């Protein structure tokens with residue numbers, strides 16, 4: 001039997017078994033509502049309370065909100081000191097309903113943290129999420145292992161701790177922060193906990209006249225009563241995809257620029273599982289940076305694939321008056337069961353380009369910064385990604401595996417040595433794409449192989465997350481500078497929760 005057909009049939013059967021549903025951590029109420037119609041998360045029927053009703057519509061076209069800045073309380077140069085509180089809050093996505101969310105300092109996305117290379121950072125984290133541990137993981141940043149918000153270092157509900165680290169020279173880049181508690185990362189993130197962290201260089205080759213705007217993509221699913229429904233079994237298998245891609249918490253907001261303007265935009269895919277293949281109509285995109293900072297030289301791009309957790313830095317030139325829209329193109333990342341979401345034709349951002357010319361913009365330099373290749377690896381490792389159904393008489397579930405194993409917090413999967421360059425070969429033998437992330441460092445992709453064809457990346461870049469497509473092998477060079485336990489995992493957060501994660505113990 002064809003595997004997907006088997007899966008769908010298996011799911012329909014097993015929906016009658018309450019223990020199976022409990023195992024998949026589904027909400028009891030939505031289980032009951034979804035069973036009569038066999039609606040297991042179909043895109044047109046997420047609203048379980050009102051049968052057959054489509055997604056709640058959200059207002060569009062409001063002026064783009066800049067992310068609020070996290071205030072530096074240090075009062076002296078070289079130190080960034082602040083507080084971040086994770087707590088329940090409410091958001092207004094529609095005119096007349098409050099939605100319970102989780103927020104950092106009351107906002108979702110959380111406040112934008114801006115610090116400089118060379119700064120010392122001390123952030124006190126207060127976990128005010130009732131009954132749940134949390135952590136803050138500094139995604140992509142070169143922080144010590146015991147400051148990186150690993151699931152092994154939970155902050156209990158009601159407790160607090162200080163995260164302290166130094167930002168090394170050369171670390172300027174587009175990072176973010178989000179929770180990473182064991183088994184609860186996916187839910188805490190889709191309920192609203194994620195924020196942007198920009199490390200700035202003291203001297204930046206990109207002209208200041210371009211501005212610097214963070215665009216953080218999140219993915220909202222809203223029920224008719226204004227609540228965010230819990231994950232369904234389909235969400236657990238595929239990763240949660242919502243009904244609305246938001247930019248800085250807004251649907252299709254509007255940005256006004258003058259014709260001839262160039263804008264520096266930092267795009268963050270902070271969704272749990274949404275693949276964003278992006279194009280800019282009526283404007284031209286130039287890639288200037290990746291997850292870990294600037295490229296060596298600008299690269300013109302017609303489109304960009306941003307898989308969950310990836311970031312890209314762009315310079316966008318608005319040379320024609322009228323409307324320039326950031327839209328999505330189709331991308332098939334593999335989908336199990338019913339309810340494959342619409343991925344193409346979404347308008348994420350509308351830029352109104354006025355007839356009045358902008359002030360003359362300085363050109364983008366031809367060289368941005370050097371990137372030293374990581375060089376010859378001393379060690380090679382092979383990590384094979386697979387998916388498996390688990391089934392017995394009472395229950396059914398789905399495991400996501402690396403080298404045949406699901407995550408075990410008490411097990412070290414790889415022992416590496418600080419300062420050693422390693423070649424990691426990530427082999428995706430599963431039916432879905434898996435965006436692969438390593439904590440604590442930035443790596444360099446050296447090649448991709450699919451159907452026997454090997455392709456080199458078009459340019460050198462620092463990455464902490466790379467999509468490994470179905471049937472593809474990605475080879476990357478990685479080096480951990482600091483000792484300690486580091487996570488590596490799929491950044492479809494539901495896959496991470498169902499096992500696709502491991503620990504590399506970096507020894508001094």
Ligand SMILES: [Cu+2]
Nearest residue numbers: 434490492495
């Ligand atoms: Cu995955």
